[in-house]
Structure formats: C-alpha cells, structure tokens
Amino acid sequence: MMARRRGLEGTVRLDVRVSAEGIPIAVKLKESAGHDSLDEAAVTAVWHWRFVPARRGGEAVEASVVVPVRFRLSADDAG
Template sequence: MIRAVRTGLVVALAAVSAGCVDTPRTAGGLQLGMNDAPLRAPMRIDSGPPFQFPAGAWQEGLQGTTILRLLISEQGTVDSALVLESSGHPSLDSAALAQALVLRFKPAAQGGDPVRVWGRLPVVFPRRDETESDADTP
C-alpha cells in the first residue's frame, strides 16, 4: 500500500516539477518580472512522501485524488495551499492540505533569481487492495 502511495506521489510531483507555472510571464496571477528570461519550475527537494491516509479513511477503504493549488515561496516553502478539486472525501482533502504545507522545493527561478509561483499538485490516495493484509496499514 505504501508503495502505491509513493508511486502516485512520484507522478504527482513530476507534474508540479514540470508544469506548475501558469504562463511564462505570470504564475497564478503573480507578475514574475519584466524580463523575458525563461522560468524554471520549482522542484521538490524533501525526501519521502509526506501524504498518509487518515486512519479512518484507510479503515473505510476510501480512495480519491485531491488536486491542490500551492503557493511556493522564493525560499521553497509552501506559503498557501487550497483544494482545486475535491477527492469527494473531506478527510482525504484535509489530510492533503495539511501535509502539503510541509513540502519543500528548490524555488522557481527567472533570470537566476528565485520567484514565487503557484503550482498544481495532485495528491493520490489509491484504492486499498483487498488482498493486502491489515499489517500493511500505514
């Protein structure tokens, strides 16, 4: 089960690393500067997946994907997180929001200078495999 969560996070974080900026000149409505330098997207630098099922959600066999919008600071911290698309389960959405706030990134940069950007992060809580034992519970 934990492997499935990690796999989902690898795919999700690749989306943040590769395409979290809205346009070359603005990101989430933020002006990125007056130069035409290319924008380098933020990249996750912390280790290990922080997203864990809430205990009750795991017990109930809930699943879903929560799409978050993250504001990543010039220092690489998550300054703000909000739900763009719900998983359909408030407990999963709340867990995704709370745990996203501890992520750390190499900040986005434009012209060599770190910049603040908005990004999208899908957080996947995969379906519990009925053949797994309860010993695999996170």
C-alpha cells in the first residue's frame, strides 16, 4: 500500500447516511486526514461496511452518523 510506504497516518471523519437495512446510501467527507489517499481509502471502505440501523419506536429507520476511520501504523509497519 502506497500510504503505508509513505508512512501516512491520520483520521478521516465521514458523514454516512445509513438505510433502515443497515446499508450505506451516502458517504461524504466531513473532515480530511490531510492526505487524499487516506480520505479515498476511508470512503471506499465504508461503502462496504454494514451498520446496525437506527431505531425509532422499535422500528429500523434511515439515519445519519459520523464515522471516524483511523489509519495508524504499527511498529512493524513503520520501518
């Protein structure tokens, strides 16, 4: 991975709209990690995630959530 080789780390915050079925239906960048490659990797990953849907009155409903995606190198990755 290019980001790993370049030693990039950071946290991306995404606004995610989640369907009543727990599937992302919109993913938008809320706060960048400062590196386009990390931002793009976070957005791509979250499109594949499944969420526990929000509930209102005991029924699953569509809702928005802010999702932080943290990229951190371990000691093994650092060099």
